[in-house]
Every structure is written in structure tokens, then in C-alpha cells.
Amino acid sequence: DDTKIGVLMDITGPIANFIPPLQNAANLAVKQVNDQGGLLGGTAVAVYGDTTGTAQGAVDAAQKLVNIENVPIVMGSLMSGTTIAAAEAAIIPAGVAQISPTATSPAMTDLQDDGLVFRIVPSDNYQGEILAKMVLADGLDKVALTYVNNDYGVGIGQTFQAAYEAAGGTITASNKHEEKKDSYRSELASLAKGEPQALVVIAYAGDSGGKIVRQAIEGGLFTKFVGTDGLRDELLIENVGADALKTSFFSSPTSPAENPAQKTLHDAFNAEYGEGADKAFVDQTYDATFLALLAIEKAGSTDRAAMAQALRDVAMAPGEKVGPGEWAKAVALLKEGKDIDYDGASGNAEFDANGDVGGYIGKFVVDGDGYKQVEIVE
Amino acid sequence: MIRLDKICVDFGGLRAVDHASFEIGAGRITGLIGPNGAGKTTAFNVIAGAVRPTSGRVILDGRDITRLKPHQRAAAGLARTFQIPHEFDRLSVLENLMAAASAPEGENVINVIFRRGRYAAEEREIYDTARDTIRLLELEHVIDEKAGNLSGGQKKLVELGRALMRKPKVVLLDEIGAGINRTLLGKLADKILMLNRERGLTFCLIEHDLDYVSKLCDHVLVMAQGTLLTEGTVEAVRNDERVIEAYFGGGKYEARL
């Protein structure tokens, strides 16, 4: 028998270029489940909903998932705007649980969601604060800051600025930039004033972030960059070359160092799709999907009412640890009536009362064609 | 009634109307003739407000209207037709005429949404007038045709019809006869005479068909190169050497029967 899970993504629309590896990540989780015995004794099927990157599209797609496809749990979506609109207008009223891999907006925290809405990524506030610590610890006390004008960039950017200045750092210049422009040289020219030691870029490698780094290097304005998970993308290395990024570093939500989960996932991912495991938000998307599948298995049925609690049960300690790809093991444990605790590639997924996670932020540097984690900040 | 006072109109380097001064007498039918490009249409445009003169004044009934917008002049009792027809092409012939009428109650948004009774009587009257006018213009068989689909002459008739719908004091007719069948034109001339005599309407008409002009007008203005060349009765003007040279030519193809 098929058991559906809803996967809501901003497939077409403004962030279309980020989506393919994330679809792969979600599909990988589903595939692993089916390879290892299936879901509720049958086949797991991911049903996609496309938000088109707009609130209208998000609500419409979510309505179809919960009403037509009758899914018990929804994974997604990616942008905070579409995630919250879908949750508020369609998913929460239907009593369906939702877990977003990447919606970082602080507004997610105070949704009146009857405990139905979760996310697997720390709130912007958290990463911003950690990033401030990380930058200061690197000996940088004068930096320039630019962040993309969307929920992701503004969230992290503003928290970073506040935390960094509070801790004694100096922001020589800061600006918010629009996505999708072809040239950021004029912004860069003003950011370079005041002799900053590095440029903090909170933006996506596939869009403004990549262009900014490239144009800054070409213009000879900056040599050292600090980025977040949005920028930490192989595309960036492809785009500007590893040499140019030797001194730069990046922050990204990660899992504790002793947890080999991330490597397991990346190996499996690249074995399946050849490349792309390193792309932004692959870890979170995989984890969220896997958790959603675990929750259904745990609940033992597609009963919507049981989903939120089941999700907490499988994600949180105490319990026997399971990691990415360990579906058969998890099912076996659940069959024995044991409690399990999934620790994923992106973190250990310990939800607080609001369905948020704290978590670990890793410091990454460029290593060959990829990135290497050098430190973990909690 | 209408007086042009030293009107000049410049288009770029060209002076289309050059210190023209003349008067259209109240209650009369005045003809305005002159060679092509003399500035007749431009003078009409100045009177109706479609072109702003470079200098000079336009006086209507003793009131300086030089600065008024076209629609304000229309409200003051001025109606005009266009030499090149300007029909409401997607409206039917009937609607073309009805739309040209003034409908103060029916054009008030509040009335339209909340108090529809207020404009019913007004609308009825507009409708009746439009039907009568259409009958006069012999357009009954195309009453529901979109005006954009009419023949060239029919469009001219609609043009005239719209001007008559305004209940104007003065009507400016710009070559209404060009392209109209002469038999019908004769009937229209009768109607214009009747409106002039019975309702005291003032007309000024630009026309190249002198038969028609002489049938209607007791007074003729002749423009050439932007200024008033001469004025007088039709007979006087016909025999004026300057007018013959500038305008009539040899008279080889006699229009009279």
C-alpha cells in the first residue's frame, strides 16, 4: 500500500535554482525507506506541491496536499513566507503536522500552531549570534556586512550586526541588497570604504552572494569573505575558484563533530546523484523528510492527530540513536517498542516547545572542490 | 457670438494661423472657406480648445474662453465635428449619439450605484433625441452597427449627429459635406436651416462645395495662409479676384446642374 507524504517546495519562481538538489534529498530519503522495507509495510510516496514562491501558490498547493492527497504530514516549504502562509491558511486548520527544513524566520516561533509546526533549522537569531562570535574569534574586529533583502538575509544579517557590535566589533559599512541584479559593484565600492578586514556576505551562492564575491575579487576590493550556509555551496567554488577563497570561512548549521551522520548522508547522496551533497540546505531537507517518514512509522498509521507527538518522539532524546539512512534499524527498534532518537546530518533535531531547534553551527573552510568543517560552536 | 482676436498658432516653425481676427455672428450661418492648408481646421481647433493658440484671444458671448479646456467649452454650448471622423468605434451608432449628450445625473457615480431612479427621465429624453437624430441622418438601418464598421460617409453623419445631440448654442461643422452623397446633403442643409431659424442655433461651416455654402450661408469668411483674406456675401466673394486665384481656379468642371 502507498503512504503519501507531502513535500512542499518553491519549485518554480524566484528560488527555482536552489531546488533540484533539495528534491533529490527528499527523494533520497523516500528511496532509502522503500529500499529498506518501506513505510507502514507499504511504499512511501512523496507528493510534491509547488508554492511557485508565492503566498497564493503556497496556500493552494498546501490545500491540495492536505485535502486532495490527504497526506498526514507535510515537509516544507523552504522560504519562510510561503511556509508560514501555507501553515496558517491550510495546514494548521487541517490538523496536519508540518516540518520545514529551512524556514528561518523568527515569526515561525510564535505561530499559534497547536504544536503542529516544526522546523529543523535554527532561527536566524541563533545563527546570527553564533556567526558574530565566530567572526570575532577569527580575529576580525572590523568588517563590512551585506545581506540579501529577504527573510533569510535580513534575519541573520540584523542579528549578526547587533550581536557583533554588542560584543565589541565594528561594522564599517553595512547594506541590504536586492536579489537578481547583475552588478553589485556599486554596493561593493561603498562597502570597501573604512578598511574592513573582511566582507560578511549573507546571501545565496546561486544568486547575489556568488555575484558579490566574484565581483569583489575581480574588483580587487576584498580578499577575505565570511559567509553563511547560503553561500557555502560548491557553486561558489566553481564560480570563483578555490584559490580565491583560501582565507574565507563559512558558518552553517551542522551536527556535533562526533556524529558521522553528515558524511554518511553525503556519501549516500553522491552515490545516488553523482554530486550536489554539499549544496545549501540538502542536509536539512533530507533530515526533515526522513523525520516525517519516521513519524508516520512511529504513529503506525496515517492518523493526523498522532503525527506531531510521533515526530517529537522519534526526533528527541531519550532513545536509541538512529542516523541518516538507518531506516531498517529504526523500524526494527520501533517494532520492539523501543524509543528512538534521530540525529541527522544537520543537527540532533531536539525540538523545544515551539517546535524550534537549537543546534550546532559549524565553521567551514574551502578544501579542494568542497568544504571542510574545522570547528563547531554551540 | 464667437470672436477670434488676433489669433496666432505656431506648429514648430510653421505659422498655421497668423493674426486671424473674425467673428461668427449669433444666429447666423457663417461659411468658412479657403484653400487647403489655409488654417481653417486649425481655427476651429482654437475655438473648440483642441489647439492652444500661441497668442490672441477667443471670446464666446463676451466671455474670454481662451484658457478653457475643450470639455468646458462644450459645456458652455459649443459643439463641433471633426474633418477626419472621430467616432467611438466600439459603440453602436445609437450609443455614439447617446454618449455625446450631456447627462449630469447619469454621469454621477453615486447616482449610478445608489440612486438609479435619479437619472431615468434624463436618459429617456436622451434616447428619444438620439432616435430622432438618427432618423434624420438616414442611419436607422445601421443603428446597432458598431460605428467603427461604418462607411466613410456614414461616419461623417454620425459626426454630425453627435454635434446635434449636445443641444448646443454654436455648432462648428468641419467639411461635413465631403464624402456625403449630395442628395442627402441637400436634406441635411434643410435641417440646418430649420435649426437655425426655429431654434436660433448659430452655425459655422467649413466647406469646399460652394453650392452648398451658398444655399446655407449669408456670410462667408475666406481664409488664406492663416489670415482672413476677405469676407462678405457668397456672391461678393465668388467674384473677388484674390479669392478666385487662391481658391477657385478656372471653374472648368461646373458643379451646378
Added chain:
Amino acid sequence: MTERLSVTDLTAGYGGPPIIEDISLTVEPGEIAVILGPNGAGKSTLLKTIFALTQVAAGSIRLGAKELVGCKTSALVPLGVSAVPQSKNVFATLSVEENLDVGTYAAPPKDKAATREKILALFPDLKDKLGQPAGELSGGQRQMVAMGRALMSEPKLILLDEPTAGLSPAYLERIFDLLLDIRKTGITILMVEQNARQALQIADHGHILVAGRNHVSGTGKELLADEDVRRLFLGGAAA
């Protein structure tokens, strides 16, 4: 190398009911034929049909041996046919010069400069307007530009829709003189006129259209002399 125009049993319209029905007429080479009739009778429609701008339901149009029904409009100019539509007959944003030039694109005259000179001699008013956009001309001046453009290609058959509408008596005379002149060179002329009394004086044949059908035909003189025609179509009694 001139050819006769013959229209046989032509029925055409704009997609709805036919506007003209069973029209037949011939115009011999070097002849002027004029079409008269009340407004909305279908005169312009007939000209447009010859120029492939309407939908033909039945009948044929031949220029010499060549069947014109089915030809594309733009293919007619190279065949030696030129037309001046009744309205919208100039390119408003193009200068007068360019308007005349357009006439030569499809069928270049033998000597372009000379042709242009001839036309400017005919319409001296246009000489100092050459650089002006045609949309800024007076009604009569536009008429001249439209005629000029049509003549630039040195056509064999010329279709004129009310060429003298809006022209001063002096220009009407000039144009009719011109038509008589070009008729002598063997060019066939078919025109629609409301200045009917004048037109019949130069016409070899006249055809009166009423409600889409050919009502009366005759030589210009016959029609002028016919009492009914005068009363019903020429405004006879009124003058």
C-alpha cells in the same frame, strides 16, 4: 501593355452578410470609370474587394487575363495596380518625403527622381512640407500625399476612393485635369466620387451602386442627363 479590368458577378463582404452582390463592370484600358451612390452603398467595399481587402464570396476580378481574386494585397502593386483608400491613406508618422518613397518600394518607377518631380509639380503645396510628418498635414494636404504615393509606382490601373473629398475647387480641377492626362497614356482609372456632378463630366462610364447592387450604368453624359439620377443621387433639385 495596358489591360482592361473586368469584374464579374462579384459578391463580397466583411465576414457577415455580403455588402456587395453580383456586381459586374468593365473598365477598358485608358478609360475613367466612376462609381457613385448613397453613403454606405458599398462603393468603398467594391474598391477594397478589388484590392483584396475583403472576403470574396463569389465572382471574379480580372486584370487582362490575370485573375486577381486570391492574390495577396501586397502582390497587386507589383502587378501595376495602385490604390488610394478613402480614409487612413497616409503614414502619419512618416514624413511626406518618406510617404512618397514608400510608393516606390514594391514597384520602382523607371526614373524615380523624375517621377517625384512630376508629382511635386502637380502638388506644389507639398514642396515645403517634405520633411513634415504626414499626420500633421491639413485634410486636403493628406489627400495630395496619398495620391502622390499611389502615383509614384507608375501604375497601370489606379483605384481612387474619393480623391477630391476635402480638396478645394482649384485642386479638384487640377486632379481631374491630371486624370484626363494620365488616361491618355492608357492608364485605367476606377474611382469613387461624391463630387458626382463634376466627376461625371470627365468619366467615360458611371455606375451607380445602391445597397450593394449595381443600380444604373451608363456613360457620364447619359447619367448627367437622366432626371431620376439627378434627383436621387446628384442632389439635383436641391442646388
Added chain:
Amino acid sequence: MELTGLFFYLVSLLILGGIYALLCLALNIQWGMGGLFNAGIAGFYGVGAYSSAILTTAASSRHLGGYGLPVPLGLVGAAILAGLAGWAVAKICVRLKSDYLAMASIGIAEILRLVIVNEDWLTNGSLGVSRIPRPLGDLATGRMSDVVFLGFVWLVVLLVFVASSRLYDSPWGRSLRAIRDNETSAAAAGKNIEKFRIQTFVIGCAVMGIAGGLSAHYFRFLSPTATDPLLVTFLVWVMLMAGGSGNNKGAILGALAIWTLWSVTEIFTNRLPPEWATRSSFIRMLLVGLLLQVVLQRFRAGLIPEKSPPVRFKEEGPEPDR
């Protein structure tokens, strides 16, 4: 697919369909009657959405607000503010000819979007306004509140429909269509073109504002993703043309038909074999694009073409004969 699910999906389809119907009616007033090519619908929709959201939410430290007004007042506020924005735009742009007005209004909508995204103090920028109440919020909870909201939306649609039908079938509407067809001649017939056009533009924008407000209340959360021109401006144009511009029933039908088409295609593309799953969204876009061509080619004049309102009168009695 169970029946309750289908029911609630239909409810959601009709809610968004109703909001689009309002946008279409508004555009029909501007374009169908007035010939005003407004390609900045998203801008006025956004103004309305944010106005109503800010007026009805509780205080927040992140954006202007704390007025906590009841929803109907919020919508009135949305209509007024969007109308005012429309008035300002009309004052400047209403003289422009159709395609130029289109470009200007696209530009203005884009500027409005930038203001919404950039002025954090006002709108909380890209982070959005949350906890927006629904009208009659305590009447029902959960999915049932959608049913209540559906009734509310369609009540508004009905009111706007009646008003705009009256506008259409009136001397005002006739003069407006005359202006649309030929300005010069309308001016010569004594019509104050500027006044008519400003009225038209403002009425249309106010209705667009109401539509925006309604969607904010429906989503309960508002961020700039709700004002995407693709789904607001362009789709509305498609709906109006498909339904038949110049016809109010056509406008509503077009909105429902195209929105259904837009939404339902996904259900079908989701049924494609799993290899296609990741591409189904693109196939859907492709389908929508092609279906649109079919609609345009098959229903040239729209599903319900423009029809002038009848102007026949009974031979006696002053009442128009409808």
C-alpha cells in the same frame, strides 16, 4: 481522496477564486470599461493587503500597528488607502496612452514592492506581518473557519458585482467607453476625461485593495511573497481576457476558470510517473502556458464576450427595459 477533503479543497479554490474574481472585476472596470491598462495590480493589491493587515493586527514591535480594528474596518481602510494610492498614480499617469500607462503602472507597482520590502518599520520588510485575524473569527475554528470566510468573500464579490454592473449599464459607463474609444471626440462632447479616468482608476484600485486585504486575512500572514506580479498582475489579466473583458459575468467566470485551471493542473501533473515527480512542476507550467494559448485561440473574445448593455426603451414609460 475522501469527500470532506474534496469539499475543503473546493472551499479553498473558491476563496482564492473569489479574491481573483474581485481583482478581475476591478480590472474590468479599469480596462473593460475605461480602457486603462493597469499592469500594476500587484502594487494596489499589496497596499490593500498591508493596510488591512496593519490595521487589524495587535501591536508588534516589528512593524507599525497595534490598531486592532475589526476586519471589515480594516477592509474599508484597505479600500481607502489603495484608492488613495490609485488617486495619486492617476493624477500623474492618467493622461498616458494605454501601453504607456501599462509600463508606468508596472514601474509603480515595482516601486511599491520595494517600499514594502525595504521599509521595515512599516511592514517588517521581508519577515512579514503575522497573526492577522479572520473576519467573524470566533464563529468557527479550524477548517470550518474557511467556510465562514468563503461566505464573507463571496458576499463582497456580490456587492462589487452589483455595483460594477450598475456602473457598466449607465450613462457613466457609456461615457467611459466613449472616452476609451476616442478621447478627442469625447472631450468635444463635453466629457471631463481626466475626471472620468481618475474616478475609474480609483474605484478599480480600491476594489483591488479590498481583494488584497481579503487575501491577507485568508493567509493570516503577509509577506512580500504575496505580492508577486506573476500571480497577482499577470494572472488577473489572463483571467479577464479569458473571461471576456468588458463583461462582469465574464470577469468572474474567467477568474474561476483560470484559477481552477492553474490549481487543478498540479493534481494531474502529480499523477505522472515518479521519474517525472521532480519535473512535474515544470510540466505544469508548460501545460498552463499551452492551455492559455488554447483558450486564446478557441475563445477569441473570451468565454463571455463584451456586449453593450441594451439601450432600448419601452415605447411608453421612462424605465429602461432590461
Added chain:
Amino acid sequence: MIEFINFYLFPALTIGSIYALGAVGISMIFGILRFAHFAHGDLMTLGTYGILAAAAILPVNPLLLIPFGMVLTIVSALLVDRLFYQPLRALPTIYTVISSFGIALVFRSLVQLIWGSENQVFSTGVKPPLVLFDTIRVSVLHLQAIVATAIIAVLLHFFLSRTRTGRSMRAVADDPELAEVSGLDTAKVVRWTWIIGAALAAIAGAFAALNTSAHPNLGWNLLLPMFAAAILGGIGKPMGAMAGGFLIGLAEELSSYHWIGDDALISPSYKTAVAFICMIALLIFRPQGLFKGRLL
């Protein structure tokens, strides 16, 4: 000063070139077919991917592969015109506008279906800029784009003013029916309009993608400023559109230069707004465009 040249002027001219090349097609289509072609941006995208596809097979400088993109865009444009736009030509142009909007979706989804939606770069690594007089740093690509655009402008001017087809274009733009009556082959003129518009769109797309990266929204994102450029230059004035493109590019980039004091004149966040404000101001004060195009 040097800062101004390096970081404002050259980038502005490059963006301007891209806008200019795109705007020419928009302006010509607007002028001759009388509709706003919303699929023009996506036509650019299509061309870009055509070049990208060729680059995957032929490892040469991508600029040499532009003809592949041009062929793709020209064929697509002609096909779309024949199948979808032409049957609508007798109707009010809004139908074609809406149709082109649907075609934009079709192009974009085809690109995504065939090539996927991820960003793709033509070449990796940072290319060192050309350093002139020790101080002026300009990227080679930017120079190429600017020079190429200048050459195209000259060729286009020649085509429009010297060839019969080019000159017929103005007559057809003015009044297609009368043009037909005057014996001009409007179908041929329309064909050439598409060929030129589509070819230039491919070139513009190539430069845009080389400048950053290729992605399915590439052209769509550029569409509005290109419209602004077309209007600025005056509708139906291809040369004006060229100038309009440069002006919009300059206005956008230079608006955030610190003309007065140390702060950017206008916050870069509002960069895009600058293009539109220019356009709206122009529409109001000089509606025929800077170069006296047609009043619609």
C-alpha cells in the same frame, strides 16, 4: 574618480549593453506588431541555454558559440509567431500580450525541463581584469560586451536606413494595412523583426549569463528594465532603445554613487526603482520618448 570608472561606469555600461540589446527587439516588436512582448526575456534565456548546450560539446570561447543561441531563438520566435501570435493579430493587441505571457511560461518551463533549474556557469574561476594605466580595471568581458553592442548599433542603423526591408519597417509600423496596400510585404517585415529581435536577444542573454551565471529566470528578471529602456528610447525606435538601454543601466548604477558627501545618493536597495522613476518621469514629461518615437 578611478573608483567611479571601475565600479560604476564600466559595470553600468555593461548592464546598459545587455538592456540595450534586449530593448531593441522589444521596441521593434512593440513598434511593428504593436504589442508588449512579455516572452522576450525568456527568449533571451532560451538563447543562453542554446549557447550553453553548444559549449558543453565544443570547448571554445562561448562568445564564438553565440550563433547557436541565435539560431535557437530565431527559430523559436518565428515558430511561436506563426503558431500563436499571428492568428491573434486581427484582435486587439492585448490578446497577443496575454499570449506572449503564456509563451514566456512555456519557454521558461521548457528550459527548466530540458536543462534543469540550477545555476550554470560558462567558466569557473575569477578572470583577472584588464588593468589600464595602472588604475583602470575593466573586465575583458565588459569590454567585449560594450564593443559588441556598439558594432551592432552601427550595423542595425545601416540595416534600418539603407535597406528596403529596413525602411519598410517604419511604414509597416505606422499602418500595416496601408503598407500592404502600398505593396509592402508585411509578412516579410514581421519576419525580419523577429529575426533581428531574437538574434539580439540571444546575444544579450549570452553576455548576461557570462557576466554572472545562467539560470531559468535570467531573462524574466531583466524584462522590466528592458521595457523601461524601450520606452525611454521611444517606441518603434530601435536606435533609441539602444540609447535607452544604456541610460537605464547608467541611471541604475550611478544612482548609488556618492555624488554628494560620502553616502550613496540613493540606497542601493532602491536601484531598480531608479529605472522606473526615470521611465515614469519621461512618460509624463516627454511621452514620445527621448528620441521621438511613436505615440501610442
